[in-house]
Amino acid sequence: MTITLAIPSKGRLKDKAIETLAEAGIRVEPAADARSYRTTVSGFDGLDVLLLSASEIARQLRDGAIDFGVTGEDLIRESIPEPETAVAIVARLGFGHADVIVAVPEAWVDVETMDDLGDVAGAFRAKHGRRLRIATKYWRLTQSHFTRNHGIQSYRIVESLGATEGAPAAGSADVIVDITSTGATLKANHLKVLSDAPILRSEACLVRSKTRRRCEEDGDLADRFETRFAERTKA
Ligand SMILES: Nc1ncnc2c1ncn2[C@@H]1O[C@H](COP(=O)(O)OP(=O)(O)OP(=O)(O)O)[C@@H](O)[C@H]1O
Ligand SMILES: O=P(O)(O)OC[C@H]1O[C@H](OP(=O)(O)OP(=O)(O)O)[C@H](O)[C@@H]1O
Structure with a gap:
């Protein structure tokens, strides 16, 4: 019987995740070899804890x-x-808070909302000979926000795998969709967040x-793990 x-x-979520498990009485120690992605777990029999990149975790959950x-x-x-x-989201853990937002150059004084940006996007091709370019690593969220929620059709997503806030100044995009918490990175790059609610x-x-796919025993173990977490949040 094992669940994973x-x-x-790495990064800001790693230590907090380990602290949160400790609050639920589960101790996770990364393997002695710092390059290993295995850990030693105590406090919950049958639980294997793996270290993976944050985005890989989302994909592996999707794939089961x-x-x-x-x-x-x-x-x-x-x-x-x-x-x-x-x-299923079992618990919101109270750390790693960040908003996915749309930001435009501070110099775009007439653009404060998605409606304003929709107007700009509509006129962009006639004015500049190309569509509005949005730098992001959030393709799906961007498309659903722009097209589905705001009916904006004329734009092009430029994939950005890092330093997204630098794209407008570098000339590779006009606006960005990215995550922010303190806002410091946006400010340093002379970008402003639209005043609508975040994405x-x-x-x-x-x-x-x-x-x-789990056998019945592993299903029970998974339920017990969830209960342990629920008890932690009540404490
Ligand atoms: N500035 C921030 N403040 C708080 N949480 C953040 C911040 N930036 C990112 N996060 C949260 O941490 C998650 C992972 O960020 P992290 O930088 O560890 O991964 P990554 O390097 O972008 O992804 P990967 O390692 O999968 O390539 C983000 O998707 C978000 O949920
Ligand atoms: O609003 P802020 O507090 O400035 O945070 C925003 C930045 O944090 C994340 O980057 P990443 O984790 O790569 O960088 P960081 O560790 O420098 O914040 C994110 O991609 C933003 O670039």
């Missing part, structure tokens, strides 16, 4: 390759086409895979 939980292998994962809701909503059918208010979550 993946937690981020792990039972549980701790990762950002932004990555869940971005990586999984129909999140409600593939995964998503994200935080780290404990997530259960619904596509994982």
Whole structure:
């Protein structure tokens, strides 16, 4: 009988995830070899804890390759086409808070809302000979926000795998969709967030895979793991 939980292998979410498990009485010690992605677990028999990248955790939950994962809701909503059918959010963990937002150059004084940006996008081709370019790693969230929620059709997504806030100044995009928490990176790059509600208010979550195939015993173990977490949040 074993169930698998993946937690981020680095960055701001890793230590908090380990602390949160400790609050639920589960101690996770990364393997002695710092390059290893295995851990030693005590306090919950039958639980394997793996260290994976935050975005890989979302994909493995989708594919049913792990039972549980701790990762950002932004990555869940971005990586999984129909999140409600593939995964269940068991608990919001109260850390890793960040908003997925649309930001435009501060110099665009007439653009404060998505409606304003829609007007700009509509006129962009006539004015500049090309569509408005949006730099992001959040393709799915961007398309659903622009097209489905705001009816904006004329834009092009430019994939950005890092330093997205630098894209407008570098000339590779006009606006961006990215995550922000303090706002410092946006400010340093002379970008402003639109005044509408963010695309998503994200935080780290404990997530259960619904596509994982488990035997009955492992299903029971997974339920007990969830209960342990619920007890922790009540404490
Ligand atoms: N500035 C921030 N403040 C708080 N949480 C953040 C912030 N930036 C990112 N996060 C959260 O942490 C998650 C993972 O970020 P992290 O930087 O560890 O991964 P990554 O390097 O972007 O992804 P990967 O390792 O999978 O390539 C984000 O998706 C988000 O949920
Ligand atoms: O609103 P802020 O607090 O400035 O945070 C926003 C930045 O944080 C994340 O980057 P990443 O985790 O790569 O960088 P960081 O560790 O420097 O924040 C994200 O992609 C933003 O670039």
